[in-house]
Amino acid sequence: MEFGIALFSNVDAWKTVKRAEELGFSHAWFYDSQLLAPDIFISMALAAEHSSKIKLASGVVIPTNRIAPVCADAFATLNKLAPGRIIFGVGTGFTGRNTMGMGPMKLSAMREYIRVVYGLLKGETIEWEFEGERKKIRFLNPEFGMINLTDKIPLHISAFAPKARKMTAEIGDGWITFSASTDRAAHEVGEMAKACREVGRDPKTLYTTAFALGCVLKPGESAASPRRVREPRRRRVRWRWSRCMD
């Protein structure tokens, strides 16, 4: 099993990614959480520039945050910086949309978004609907070498419900879930495997990733023991829960 880190996108994240690479982590995933965190693509670009082996993934892009051609452009540009190390993780958007008072986007709209992004990344001329009109679009100057459409960018989909799992089984290279519980994680991967078989796919061909949040406690340390840390320079008190932050 490989191990990855997930990071709040920020301009210093590359330092942690570099350390992760040194420690043997295989992947670094970045949140697309506008208004909560800084920009994901700026953060990923900096990490790409300062690393050489670790895979860099969006965990996960929210389609409604940017139009599909812009998203394709960002990934093709990242792929130029870190050829073959980029992963397009995508989801219907919980945190990023919840923070703006919205629920997740429609799955059908996400599927269409993925179609446009990947059509462009394959160098195709595709039809794209925008502002009520359908237009043909494509990357105009890939031969100049400023972007990379050659190395594949795998598609990993965050999916928690049956329809989303079915879509993942049909078009995804990978599947992402969130689980702190081993039992629940086993149940979910079982459901994902079932979804694969139902569409005629060998579950082993789908790369599966589980995200979790938590903390490694010292022996005898409580998960809920508070410690107050005073920072004189900042003149404020920061609550710290056994180094376990939510």
Added chain:
Amino acid sequence: MAVVTLHGLIERSIDGLLPPYIQKLAGAYREQYATYQPADAKYLQMHKLHLLGVRPEEEKFLTEEFLRETTFTATEEVLRDRLKGFKDAGYNQFVVQLIPGHEDAIEDWARLFAKV
């Protein structure tokens, strides 16, 4: 993650059967949420520090039981066994979130992962 769980229960983005005590916590958090401002955008207050930290008024919800149930928090020995469970279930990758300001936790995780 524990607080994220509470936020999700308010926004109904987290489904599934949850233990009664979590449903009770969610009910209490929902009552608190009703007081958030501005009244027509309560989510703005709720999501302040989301995935970054814990606001003072949320601390009372973070019981030992709730933290252990909803986060990947335990000693190295316990977590190692849980990780083996993920591996045995067939996961290709396990990802842990690092919180801004606490990136040094990566050393703890690296030490743990080396034993799986």
